[in-house]
Amino acid sequence: MAKLERAAAVTRMQMYIEENLDKDITLHILAQQAGYSPWHSAKMFKEYTNTSPFEYIRKLRLSRAALVLRDEQLRVIDVALDFVFDSHEGFTRAFRKQFGVTPKSYQKKTPPIPLFTPYPVESYYLMGEERGDLPPLSKNLHVRLIHFPARKLIFLCGEKAESYIEYAREVGCDVWGILASIKEALYEPVGLWLPENIRPAGASAYAQGVEVPIDYQGMIPEGFELLTLPACTMLLFQGDPYDESRFDEAIPAVMHQIDRYDPQENNCQWAENEAPRIQLEPQGYRGYIEARPVHFNL
Known part of the structure; x- marks a missing residue:
């Protein structure tokens, strides 16, 4: 059960990140969501997602920003600020490092890029577990x-x-x-x-x-x-x-x-x-x- 509890804690952190990408997210806040110390929360997050919390946040913000650049006619600097990047230059460096193309170039040509698409880790650790608190599966x-x-x-x-x-x-x-x-x-x-x-x-x-x-x-x-x-x-x-x-x-x-x-x-x-x-x-x-x-x- 310990593994399931830790997976659930990591999923709570994932859900908080998902819902607050436009806000400052600290390790202390994530630890509050997980219910563990900041050090232990970061360690669990890395263990279950293969990335640190802040690398995860960066990759997810850049992927969501890419969709905005693809679908909306906004200035790159405005998108950068909306996703909590401090400057046009910092956003451009991070975007190019993750996707191999600058935000401006991507906005003009929108080539296929590898968006970061994470999945709640708790679901994988619940596979095969008996869940007596859930109703029978529907057959409709x-x-x-x-x-x-x-x-x-x-x-x-x-x-x-x-x-x-x-x-x-x-x-x-x-x-x-x-x-x-x-x-x-x-x-x-x-x-x-x-x-x-x-x-x-x-x-x-x-x-x-x-x-x-x-x-x-x-x-x-x-x-x-x-x-x-x-x-x-x-x-x-x-x-x-x-x-x-x-x-x-x-x-x-x-x-x-x-x-x-x-x-x-x-x-x-x-x-x-x-x-x-x-x-x-x-x-x-x-x-x-x-x-x-x-x-x-x-």
């Missing part, structure tokens, strides 16, 4: 048909991965941040299973990607692939919201329901070779969401 499955127009997919495969966990171990966790930075994205980044007929030779079945307009002419991040996807219809499945601490139970439960679903209920058949099967980033407040390609019965 919400289903609807969605039509997608022709579009392009920017994606990165591994070599053998067939699931998110295998992909993260093989490729790492930085891909999501790069995908999230692509300004022209039609939707949020997704995990996806590529059918063999459109999969690059020697590539993994599981990949991560983001869809962009069919006329996309922007930059493709190094090592990534670009694929044209034809118009298609998909069945979109969504489970009920779940407690984040039970994601390791909730997600497989919904996936099992999807596997057993009969598309004939919607006058459809599975069309696995017509488009990738996709999953949105699992977030407890909205439930697990996955979409699979289908075509209508004649």
Whole structure:
């Protein structure tokens, strides 16, 4: 239980940072959130996130600042001050060190960059833990048909991965941040299973990607692939919201329901070779969401 208590303390610090990026954040304040001494809080934070609290804060501020520069027409100095940097010069140095491009240049061209996208550490340490204080998982499955127009997919495969966990171990966790930075994205980044007929030779079945307009002419991040996807219809499945601490139970439960679903209920058949099967980033407040390609019965 000690590990879970420390993970929860680190998550409280993460949540405080997330909600107060525009304010001065001291180690003393973070220690109050954690409920430990400043020294012990900093030590725990480094142990559970592989970075110091203030490096974590800097990386997160720069990533949020990058999104503001990408999406809003603001002066660089104003963005710097909004994210608690003392000067234009200091912000520019830190931004270039993290992303390899100056804020001004990024604002003009908005190339894909590796945004810092952390996740609450407590969720990982609650995997498999018995939680008698939580209600049973919901078995509701919400289903609807969605039509997608022709579009392009920017994606990165591994070599053998067939699931998110295998992909993260093989490729790492930085891909999501790069995908999230692509300004022209039609939707949020997704995990996806590529059918063999459109999969690059020697590539993994599981990949991560983001869809962009069919006329996309922007930059493709190094090592990534670009694929044209034809118009298609998909069945979109969504489970009920779940407690984040039970994601390791909730997600497989919904996936099992999807596997057993009969598309004939919607006058459809599975069309696995017509488009990738996709999953949105699992977030407890909205439930697990996955979409699979289908075509209508004649």
